Amino acid sequence: MQIIKYPSPGTWKQLLQRPAIDKTSLLEQVKIVMDEVKLNGDAAVIKFTQQFDGVVLSGMQVTEDEIAEAVALVSDELKKAIRQAAANVTLFHEKQVPGIELIETMIGVQCWRKSIGIEKVGLYIPGGTAPLFSTILMLGIPARIAGCKEIVLCSPPNKQGKLHPAIIYAAQLVGITKICKIGGVQAIAAMAYGTATVPQVSKIFGPGNQYVTTAKQLVQQEGIAIDMPAGPSEVCVLADETANASFVAADLLSQAEHGVDSQVLLVTTNELLVTQVQEELQKQLALLPRKKIAEKALENSMAIVVKNLEDGIALVNEYAAEHLMIACKNEDVIGEKITNAGSVFLGNYSPESAGDYASGTNHTLPTNGYAKAYSGVSVDSFVRKVTYQKLSKQGLQNIGHTVVLMAEAEGLDGHANAVRVRNELGVRS
């Protein structure tokens, strides 16, 4: 971990810049797979699954029998934990559904907004060493609350042509309508273009490697919505003299173990804490199963000492962390001053991992500074808010002059006409 002491504000932007990721080299490879799936559908998906995942699938959709088998394989203890997390996530996200409020902007001019679930959505869950069933809760639960009709899940099969039982358990628990054993670019292409097995969806969610995120970026340009731009996961801890070095080190490591490109950042007013955290890091690292990954991530990471909390707050706002932990005495007051972050964890007993799994908030969050413009996933991500208006004959008369004047001033006489024909005639009110 690089230690930087009292950097002047003029240098922050440069200092906090994330490593640039060049995806142009992937584009061509990704496009070949996308185009073939678009053209040949399931046949292409089967071909690429054999090529990339090393397995020939007889069927891509997980069957009822496979679901029952997987559910039986998950321990009761883990099932209970997943159900508890699902209950908390449900409780938090259910409150995100707004009611309909009718607003009469002028007499006879009624306007309102209605949230309508996106009919068909696709969720991608990566395979690899860690079966990220927690992400299924984070995407599937808001999708169901939003009222999405079709919720497709794609995840790469292992060499035996299977998905991890916990993936299947979580998927059936949250009400995924179709679980498919498809991974990588071919999964994104199948959901974007549709195949005989996979329905075409309007929006695609979920994490993935560089190939998957490039594929998502490509389909976004073709009009398929995506959850948000991707980047390596990151945590920033803002700490004062009340922070606990052991806790902070554990939090930094919980992020660092995600991947070698993870970013962890400690911002503190307390120089001594940096030394203590470094000692703790060494102790805890020695016992960590994913030590190699975490060590590598720490190499790209920083501890920044600032002269006071005002500077610390300004600096973390400039960074716009995916996860921001505030381990300070006045955590609530400081929390109020945060303007850029994906999710904020207040106080010494709110580790990031609580939010990653079970506090109830969503763990799909904007990384890479995107928190300056993007929100994390919520029920909002799965709905369209459609506006409605209904004018009475009197309402149109009340508003008509305003519309006609503005339309004429914009040189759009046809717009004015649509009012004029109604205010001169009058068929039914």
Added chain:
Amino acid sequence: MQIIKYPSPGTWKQLLQRPAIDKTSLLEQVKIVMDEVKLNGDAAVIKFTQQFDGVVLSGMQVTEDEIAEAVALVSDELKKAIRQAAANVTLFHEKQVPGIELIETMIGVQCWRKSIGIEKVGLYIPGGTAPLFSTILMLGIPARIAGCKEIVLCSPPNKQGKLHPAIIYAAQLVGITKICKIGGVQAIAAMAYGTATVPQVSKIFGPGNQYVTTAKQLVQQEGIAIDMPAGPSEVCVLADETANASFVAADLLSQAEHGVDSQVLLVTTNELLVTQVQEELQKQLALLPRKKIAEKALENSMAIVVKNLEDGIALVNEYAAEHLMIACKNEDVIGEKITNAGSVFLGNYSPESAGDYASGTNHTLPTNGYAKAYSGVSVDSFVRKVTYQKLSKQGLQNIGHTVVLMAEAEGLDGHANAVRVRNELGVRS
């Protein structure tokens, strides 16, 4: 207008497909301008303004004197109309600001969401024949309500190096913080990368020609958020035997006059209405100043006769119109069955132009079928909804076992550790 009678549902998707727009040829030209602005800032902007707008600017920012001069030039009548529209838009959008609700998902586990305005946003308003000051209300008002700190507006100068007075009047009315006389790709680049005059923003809004939309798409790939993907404007009218042919024709023309690529669609159960509307179109077209544009747009447009309203509803849901008008007897009941649309206009006295200018709803809406996944602009578009969580020592103990079990099952022991160190130690609660 092409007339299609009783198409079978299997043909709808094909029938309703929008014309494909190929922007690849523009990419290279757009990128040259973008790169030069990125490199040379204001100097490049001045150069391209001279090249594309034919004017050498002494200063790009509209001054206080210029604002005062413009305000004096707008007629009192138009000012009053703009203020009325602004009042309605404000009234409707103010209700979109959610309160903060603290949710205790388990005892000692508190979660909430806070809406925070995006600090810096950029609005683009095209020049050309029509000065679209109404779009300034539709973008500037929600930006201000959201609490955005810096709201930059760029619009191309005319040959005299000026903006239309109504543009400047609307901009100062809604509280734009900086008005710049910059148009086209150079405006998007200036807002995306920042120059000495134009601050770098996190999200860019507003309509534009093919060059502008290509530039927006490019910066989106670099992490700058944009309002939504662009496409030609469109209206769909669903009508039964109670519709008024003269009103329907006026509505179709109000859309058709936007541009030669505008789409208008009439879907009706009433064959006779098609004939009547066509007669009305001829009558009204003859008197329309933008006749040539509207005629051209009508050539690409369709009247579709369906056998009953159920088919009509299904068809308009498949189309996912930017503006959907329901000119039917049971407009409210039908409105309830709409699943895909940008904005819905109910009944014979709710012309699209009322929503375009003054009803209070937003007129920046998803076109091109994007309403299947995207919402129109609202206060939501200008905020991030940041989640917070605060766990007490007891709260972490309540949730800890769940987190540890799930982390272990995902193979992320570091995540489990962040709970373990806290639940064994215990520094302060």
